[in-house]
Amino acid sequence: MKKLILLIAVISITACSNGTKDMVNAMKGYWNIETVTLPDGSEREFPFSNHMDHFEIEGNNGVKNRVSPTYDGGYINYGSPVLFTWETVDGKAVLTFKDGDGRYQQTLKECDGKTLILLHENGTEYIYKAHDNAQE
Numbered sequence: 001m002k003k004l005i006l007l008i009a010v011i012s013i014t015a016c017s018n019g020t021k022d023m024v025n026a027m028k029g030y031w032n033i034e035t036v037t038l039p040d041g042s043e044r045e046f047p048f049s050n051h052m053d054h055f056e057i058e059g060n061n062g063v064k065n066r067v068s069p070t071y072d073g074g075y076i077n078y079g080s081p082v083l084f085t086w087e088t089v090d091g092k093a094v095l096t097f098k099d100g101d102g103r104y105q106q107t108l109k110e111c112d113g114k115t116l117i118l119l120h121e122n123g124t125e126y127i128y129k130a131h132d133n134a135q136e
Contacts, residue, residue, distance in 0.1 A: 020093045024086055026111040027055045030067070030075075030131035039123030051078075052131050060085055064097070 032052045036044045054065045054075065064082045067075040084097040086108075093108035095118070109117040109125075116128035 020088045023111040024093050026113045030054050031128035034129045035127040037125040
């Protein structure tokens with residue numbers, strides 16, 4: 001009986017971490033901020049922005065760059081890259097960003113390759129839409 005309970009626990013933990021890893025890997029690419037919801041519930045929409053976030057992820061490490069598309073189909077980085085690590089905490093992916101001397105965390109609420117939702121530790125929620133090159 002103890003072996004059965006242990007087996008079920010291991011399968012559950014593995015399934016949760018694989019789902020979390022899949023969501024984190026789905027973050028790779030270019031994302032436009034669509035809506036920001038502040039902790040007081042007020043929203044700010046971004047119907048068009050020439051700036052986007054680009055996420056690169058390798059294992060449990062990543063980098064987020066602010067970029068703008070160019071007329072030739074490329075991208076220009078602006079600002080400094082923001083390094084981050086991620087780990088699974090209570091079944092959710094928690095990203096810890098290091099920006100200069102500061103650190104902050106965001107929890108990955110959703111990422112399916114089309115929509116990305118990040119919840120900042122201060123309660124601000126960022127809703128992204130995957131960048132579509134055809135929009136340009």
